[in-house]
Amino acid sequence: MFDKMAGSMTANIIFDLDGTLVDSAPSLCAAGNRLVEELGRAPVSVETYKSFVGRGIPRQVEGLLEHTGGVPGELSVHLARFREIYDENPLVATRPYDGVAAALERLRAAGHRLGVCTQKPTIPGRRVLGGLGLSAWFDSFTFGDSIAVMKPDPEMIRHTLQDMGPGPVVFVGDSETDSATAANFGCPFVIHEHGYRKRPWQEIAHSAHFGHWDAAADCILAALEAPHAAAGALRLS
Numbered sequence: 489m490f491d492k493m494a495g496s497m498t499a500n501i502i503f504d505l506d507g508t509l510v511d512s513a514p515s516l517c518a519a520g521n522r523l524v525e526e527l528g529r530a531p532v533s534v535e536t537y538k539s540f541v542g543r544g545i546p547r548q549v550e551g552l553l554e555h556t557g558g559v560p561g562e563l564s565v566h567l568a569r570f571r572e573i574y575d576e577n578p579l580v581a582t583r584p585y586d587g588v589a590a591a592l593e594r595l596r597a598a599g600h601r602l603g604v605c606t607q608k609p610t611i612p613g614r615r616v617l618g619g620l621g622l623s624a625w626f627d628s629f630t631f632g633d634s635i636a637v638m639k640p641d642p643e644m645i646r647h648t649l650q651d652m653g654p655g656p657v658v659f660v661g662d663s664e665t666d667s668a669t670a671a672n673f674g675c676p677f678v679i680h681e682h683g684y685r686k687r688p689w690q691e692i693a694h695s696a697h698f699g700h701w702d703a704a705a706d707c708i709l710a711a712l713e714a715p716h717a718a719a720g721a722l723r724l725s
């Protein structure tokens with residue numbers, strides 16, 4: 489039904505960045521490993537690092553330090569050092585997932601507005617999106633330091649919508665945090681199966697899921713069409 493109306497009904501499709509549009513864990517992990525090596529600690533694997541991602545860089549650094557022996561002194565000092573290392577070149581070892589550009593092109597061609605809502609701070613976030621040629625697809629951006637709160641606060645989605653327009657909303661992400669953000673706002677959540685999280689994607693509340701980006705556009709449009717459960721029913725416990 490939505491397909492028939494797609495020409496006239498413009499939707500607002502909002503995407504998470506790390507683990508959804510781009511595979512950035514190798515680069516985040518490399519920065520984290522430089523930090524722990526400076527502290528005389530052993531590095532962690534990319535797979536381990538992925539479990540720290542999704543709640544913003546402060547929680548990433550805290551998770552990494554706790555995992556490798558505890559937070560020595562002030563977290564803020566280590567956070568500042570991580571940002572120095574990571575912000576130097578956030579593009580290194582960061583790539584869009586295969587099929588991302590084609591999916592975004594198709595959704596734009598169908599008339600939908602696209603936005604980014606990420607915990608990644610503005611400086612590395614803009615460099616990643618710009619450096620990988622993705623910025624031009626989007627009408628709106630909310631970064632982890634754009635407003636006073638981060639995901640899962642639904643204000644992150646509301647802020648992204650300020651530069652979008654009327655119509656239905658769907659959030660596309662990869663983590664427990666993204667699922668909770670969509671539930672708190674009250675919109676469908678589409679999960680990227682190969683993103684970063686603590687639990688298997690099957691255990692995270694979602695309206696639809698896709699493995700390869702070649703299937704993403706159909707999956708997102710189907711989620712917009714399906715009746716949406718009440719926000720409370722989707723909320724993570």
Ligand SMILES: O=C(O)COP(=O)(O)O
Pocket residue numbers: 504505506507540541542543544545548605606607608632
């Ligand atoms: O900074 C993070 O921990 C994750 O960022 P994301 O919101 O783009 O997944």
Ligand SMILES: [Mg+2]
Pocket residue numbers: 504505506507508542661662663683684
């Ligand atoms: Mg993510």
